[in-house]
Amino acid sequence: MKKLLFISLLFSSAILSAQDFDKQKLDTYLNSLQKNNKASLAVAISKSNKPVYEGYYGFLSDKNEKKIDSNTKFRIGSITKTFTAVIVFQLIEEGKLTLDTKVSSFFPDIKNANKITIEHLLSHQSGIFNFTDAPSFMNIMVQEKSREELLEIIKVQTSDFEPGTQTSYSNSGYVLLGLIIEKVTEKSYEAHLNARIIDKLGLKNTAYGDNIETEKNEAYSMNFQNGKWTDFPFKSDMSIPFSAGAIVSTPNDLNEFTYALFNNKLVSAKSLAKMKEIKNGLGHGLFSVPFYNKSAFGHNGRIDNFEASAYHFEADDVSISVLTNGLTISFNDILVGVLSIYYNKDFDLPNFDQKPIELSAESLEKYAGLFSSDVLPIQMVINAEGGKITAQATGQGAFPLTPYSNVEFRFDQAAIVIVFGGTPDAVDYTTFTLKQGGQQFPFKKQ
Numbered sequence: 001m002k003k004l005l006f007i008s009l010l011f012s013s014a015i016l017s018a019q020d021f022d023k024q025k026l027d028t029y030l031n032s033l034q035k036n037n038k039a040s041l042a043v044a045i046s047k048s049n050k051p052v053y054e055g056y057y058g059f060l061s062d063k064n065e066k067k068i069d070s071n072t073k074f075r076i077g078s079i080t081k082t083f084t085a086v087i088v089f090q091l092i093e094e095g096k097l098t099l100d101t102k103v104s105s106f107f108p109d110i111k112n113a114n115k116i117t118i119e120h121l122l123s124h125q126s127g128i129f130n131f132t133d134a135p136s137f138m139n140i141m142v143q144e145k146s147r148e149e150l151l152e153i154i155k156v157q158t159s160d161f162e163p164g165t166q167t168s169y170s171n172s173g174y175v176l177l178g179l180i181i182e183k184v185t186e187k188s189y190e191a192h193l194n195a196r197i198i199d200k201l202g203l204k205n206t207a208y209g210d211n212i213e214t215e216k217n218e219a220y221s222m223n224f225q226n227g228k229w230t231d232f233p234f235k236s237d238m239s240i241p242f243s244a245g246a247i248v249s250t251p252n253d254l255n256e257f258t259y260a261l262f263n264n265k266l267v268s269a270k271s272l273a274k275m276k277e278i279k280n281g282l283g284h285g286l287f288s289v290p291f292y293n294k295s296a297f298g299h300n301g302r303i304d305n306f307e308a309s310a311y312h313f314e315a316d317d318v319s320i321s322v323l324t325n326g327l328t329i330s331f332n333d334i335l336v337g338v339l340s341i342y343y344n345k346d347f348d349l350p351n352f353d354q355k356p357i358e359l360s361a362e363s364l365e366k367y368a369g370l371f372s373s374d375v376l377p378i379q380m381v382i383n384a385e386g387g388k389i390t391a392q393a394t395g396q397g398a399f400p401l402t403p404y405s406n407v408e409f410r411f412d413q414a415a416i417v418i419v420f421g422g423t424p425d426a427v428d429y430t431t432f433t434l435k436q437g438g439q440q441f442p443f444k445k446q
Contacts, residue, residue, distance in 0.1 A: 023053060026341045029349055030055045036352040037224055037415070039327040039334060042068050044251030045342055048317045049259040051252065053342070058325070061220040062231045073205050073218045073248040074323040075236075076308040077301025080247040081174050085122055085285020086261060087192050088177055089271040092118075096184050099274075103176065106183045107151065110176070111159045118180070120163045121173040122284040123277075129157040130170040141236045150242060151179060167280035171244040178243020189243050201260050206249040209238040218248065221305035222326035224415045229326055232305040245303050251310075251321035258298060258312040258319045291339050296320075307331045318342075328415035330440065356402045356410075361387040366429050367409075367420065371443040373434075380434070380443055391418065 026043075033039040040058025044051065056068045091097045097118055103126075104113035112127060120126040131137065131153055140153070154172050161168070178189045185192065190208040198206050212218045212235060221232040238246040249257075260266050267275070275284045276297055286297045289311060298311030309331070310321040320342070322335055340347035364384035371380045378394040382401075389409065392398035399416070401409035406424040410417050417435040421428030430445040 021053075021342050021344055025349070026053060026338065027055060029337055029341060030057050032349065032352060033327075033329075033334065034058050037229070038329045038352070039324050040068065040222060040229070041322060041324040041327070041334070042070075042072060042074065042251050043322050043338060044070075044255055044320075045338075046252075046255040046259065046319045049256060049263075049319075051255075054252070059229070060214045060217070060325075062222055062229045063214075064229075066214060066217070068219065068325075069217070070252060071205055071217050071250065073207070073216075073250060074308065074325055075209055075212075075219075075221070075245075075303050075306045076247055076249050076254070076310070076323065077241070077245045077303035077306060078171075078174075079249075079254065079299045079301040079308050079310050080241065080243065080245045082261070082285045082299045082310075083193060083197055083247060083257070084174055084177050084181075084189075084243045085275055086266050087181055087189075087196055088118065088122065088285075089267045089275065090196055091181065091184065093268060093271060097180070103180070106180050107155075107176070109155050111155075111157070112163050115163045117163070118177070119284070121177050121180075123167065123279060124169050124173060124282050125164050125167050125279075126170060126173045126176075127159045127161040127163050127166070127168070128154065128170055128172045128176070129160050130168070130172055131157055131175075132171045138234070141240050142234060143240070144237045145239045147179060147182070150175060150239065167282055169282065171241070174244035175242050181243070193247070197257065197266065201256055201265075203249070203253045203256060206247065206253045206257070209246050209248040211235075219306075219325040221303075223305060224326065224328045226413050232326075234304060236304055241303060245301060249323075251323055254308075254310040254321040254323075255319035258310055258321075259317070262297070262312045262314055263317075291343070292345065294343075309335055328436070330435070354404055356404050359389075359403050359406070363406075364389045364403075366427070369429075370446045371432065372446055373441050373443045376441050379446075382432075391416075 030043060034057035043055040045053040054070060058068050060066045060068060060072060099117060099119040101118045102114055103110050103116040107113060116126045154176060157172055181189055181192055193208055212220055222229045223232055264272060275286050277283055278288050287299055288295055288297050294313055294315060296311040296313045301308040306325055308323045312319045322338060337347055367389060368382050368384040381392045383390050389401045390398040391401055399411050401411055401418060403409050406427050407420040407422065415436060419433045421431035432443050434441045434443060
């Protein structure tokens with residue numbers, strides 16, 4: 001539900017028929033991710049709503065007592081928005097709402113409420129500030145809030161732009177859509193979710209989320225620290241993400257959902273076409289992503305330390321969902337690996353057995369300096385003394401770096417990788433990318 005929840009999926013741009021694919025290779029790849037502490041995850045692929053692959057690797061929590069299986073429920077974050085958009089379009093088809101209905105009809109105290117339409121909320125064009133970007137959100141996210149309190153949080157947000165003039169991802173807009181669903185029908189969002197989607201499709205492991213209980217086969221999200229997985233210290237109270245990110249599910253259930261959506265079992269062809277209408281990279285509850293000469297529609301999500309992806313390739317009638325409750329590499333890289341193997345594209349299995357190298361003290365000194373980032377409010381000091389190299393972020397202790405090539409340095413205890421610019425033969429000592437937890441942050445030398 002935080003800003004990081006919205007992660008763009010940029011798959012490279014050329015796909016063959018995948019009637020047959022190397023399932024053993026995909027098993028090997030996913031198993032290596034778990035074995036080498038790169039990810040704890042669940043993957044499912046279906047064609048025409050028939051499962052063709054399932055893989056489950058990792059554990060529900062840091063206790064390592066119960067393995068992830070086909071019924072393990074993960075928090076799916078912003079994939080919830082697709083469910084919410086489906087409910088809104090169903091209400092539009094029933095004549096209870098229109099795309100032009102103004103927010104002022106329900107909540108006149110919202111800034112620009114008389115200008116913001118249902119369509120603006122669906123397409124992230126309302127201008128309402130994304131409340132999960134507020135500095136106070138880290139404190140709010142763990143507190144239970146009533147619908148009235150949640151509405152007050154949205155009310156105090158500023159307007160970033162005039163409605164309809166720009167596009168900016170906003171969890172605030174989808175929380176408002178949930179509140180509008182409840183206002184116009186006098187029924188809870190959860191009741192609509194159950195009746196209109198979950199019960200209708202017979203989804204057995206999808207629900208509006210609550211406190212996590214491993215006894216019910218629900219996964220915690222995890223960090224990898226000091227050489228081991230530990231449960232993520234923050235757990236969002238699901239009253240906060242609400243209709244923007246509170247659903248829990250499994251890959252198989254998500255594949256059934258996307259199949260039903262794209263085969264007009266949930267909304268009409270006209271409504272689906274509107275959902276797929278992309279402007280400035282965002283649709284109405286959907287994203288579109290390319291993979292070689294194919295494209296898929298779906299959504300991704302991030303909440304706490306969960307990451308999720310559910311996409312449908314219409315031309316092939318293929319649904320692919322990947323859910324993780326902990327990772328130390330790029331989630332997008334995992335998605336590309338899964339898709340490449342399924343679609344029989346060239347993909348070399350990563351070598352996690354790469355050995356460290358030794359660099360001379362003279363060579364290490366070239367990396368030293370003060371670096372800053374435009375996307376993180378910290379500076380990083382790279383220090384080289386006595387044939388050793390360390391990194392130290394603002395307000396934190398120094399940690400040792402181990403070279404694996406002339407451009408790549410690692411601190412395995414915290415799953416940190418620092419990659420300098422250029423190539424091993426022509427290093428750019430003025431820039432590096434810090435990689436941790438599936439995220440990448442560029443730094444430049446001061």
